[in-house]
Amino acid sequence: MDSILVTGNGPLNGQIPIAGAKNACLTLMPATLLSEEPLTLTNAPRLSDIKTMTALLQSLGAEVSSLQDGQVIAMSSHSLTSQTADYDIVRKMRASNLVLGPLLARFGQAVVSLPGGCAIGARPMDLHVEGLEALGAEIELKDGYLHAKAPGGLKGAVHEMRFASVGATENIVMAATLAKGTTVLKNAAREPEIVDLVECLRKMGAQISGEGSSTIEIQGVDRLHGATHQVVTDRIELGTYMLAPAICGGEVELLGGRMALVESFAAKLDAAGVSVTETQNGMKVARKNGRVQAVDVVTEPFPGFPTDLQAQMMALMCTAEGTSVLEERIFENRFMHAPELVRMGANIEVHGGTATVTGVETLKGAPVMATDLRASVSLILAGLAAEGETTVSRVYHLDRGYEHVVRKLEGVGAKIERIKGE
Structure with a gap:
């Protein structure tokens, strides 16, 4: 099994190109x-999760081709052969459940396995099911599969979600595009990936308004047509690499970055003593003076602080001056990186959904183990700032969400290499 070897060697300087968003593309x-x-999707990220979604769509009979070194994905679903998403594929990735709404809307039936993905909490399907049932679907759970049908087709409805779930919003919006009548989805998630999805669906002929707000209105149409769409910049990769010069020093320009994608995150960095400015080609990040200052963080749905940047922010706070409190309100079990950071000399106490981090002068390199996607990159960031060598094992998690992480960090002066496993 592969690992990544990181040796702390001072400030980082240069440019890092930011890929298209994994969560948007999926x-x-x-x-x-x-x-x-x-x-056809352009600016697609080259990640293992994209390959998993490709395999899932192909298992349904869709034609999926990867072009231009994987940055263009051409798809056609003109002759699907199945409406069943099997466990063997779905178990690998949570986003696989997003075939449920589209299959149900177009074919009036779908059988989808309960999903897998990172072990960061239960993340149940009840919000998806409630929304689709509001549109007239009949859904039953049998043997680990959701059996959904809508014999008379889906019908528009007013539905308010109990929680602003991103995945449930996406599933319901896609399903509603082909429903009869008007759907009003209240307490909808507001993430940029949802705005990006709506922009794509609109190019396909959907009639949708209100994306980016908490109320989305969808007027159902009889059919959707083809389109070409550019995947939005990955705000989580952007935020991750913004932390590299914050934790190591130096100045890095993130090509393709946009402040609108990371405003709440950038505000926290500013409060911590990190300068974030927009440039003609993206965003530039550098420490203002010396050691960063501790800041408190509470994860919230967009436009709040992203849960997917909590682990990386914790790595920064490990060497900040003062004590910070990080509160996780989106997913349970999302502090599994904390014990690994402690192995590197961090001072962290976890109580339920709250972690208290007291900054130390320096971290020490150590062998550590990645427990999930974002935890894996937080350990790499910590290793960049640590004295000596840090070996991060189980980095297959990393391949799900970051393309060419070694190459990108090497490009700004990091001492990092991937060690092939036996």
């Missing part, structure tokens, strides 16, 4: 199931 790909005509 949402956009199932949209092909809504139409017989081709859907």
Whole structure:
């Protein structure tokens, strides 16, 4: 099994290109199931999760081709052969459940396994089910599979979600595009990936308004057509690499970055003593003076502080001056990186959904183990700032969400290499 060896060697300087958003691309790909005509995505990230979604769509009979070194994905669902998403594929990735709404809307039936993914909490499907049932679907859980049907087709409805779930919002919006009548989805998630999905669906002929707000209105249409769409910049990769010069010193420009994607995160960095400015080609990040200052963090749905940047922010706080409190309100079990950071000399106490971090002068390199996608990159960031060598094992998690992480960090002066396992 591969590992990554990181040796702390001072400030980072240069440019890092930011890829298209994993979470946006994984949402956009199932949209092909809504139409017989081709859907082409550009600026696609080259990640193992994208390969998993490709395999899932192909198992349904969709044609999926990877072009231009994986940055273009051409898809067609003109002749699907199945409406069943099998456990063997779905178990690998949570986003696989996003085929449920499109299959149900277009074919009136779907059988989808309960999903897998990172072990960061239960993340149940009840919000998806409640929304689709509000549109007239009949859904039953049998033997680990959701059996959904809508014999008379889906029908528009007013539905308020109990929690602003990103995945449930995406599933319901996609399903509602082909429902009869108007759907009003209240307490909808507001993430940029949802705005990106709606922009793509609109290009396909959907009639949707209100994306980016907590109320989305969808006027159902009879059919959707093909389109070409550019995947939005990955705000989580952007935020992750913004932390590299914050934790190591130096100045790094993030090519393709946009402040609108990370405003709450950038505000926290500013409060910690890190300068974030927009440039002609993206964003530039550098420490203002010396050691960063401790700041408190509470994860919230967009536009609040992203849960997917909590682990990385904790790595920064490990060497900050003072004590910070990080409160996780989105997912339980999302502090599994804390014990690994402690192995590197960090001072962290975890009580339920709250972690208290007292900054230390320096971290020490150590062998550590990645427990999930974002935890893996937080350990790499910590290793960049640590004295000596840090070996991060189980980095297959990393490949799910970051393309060419070694190459990108090497490009700004990091001493990092991937060690092939036996």
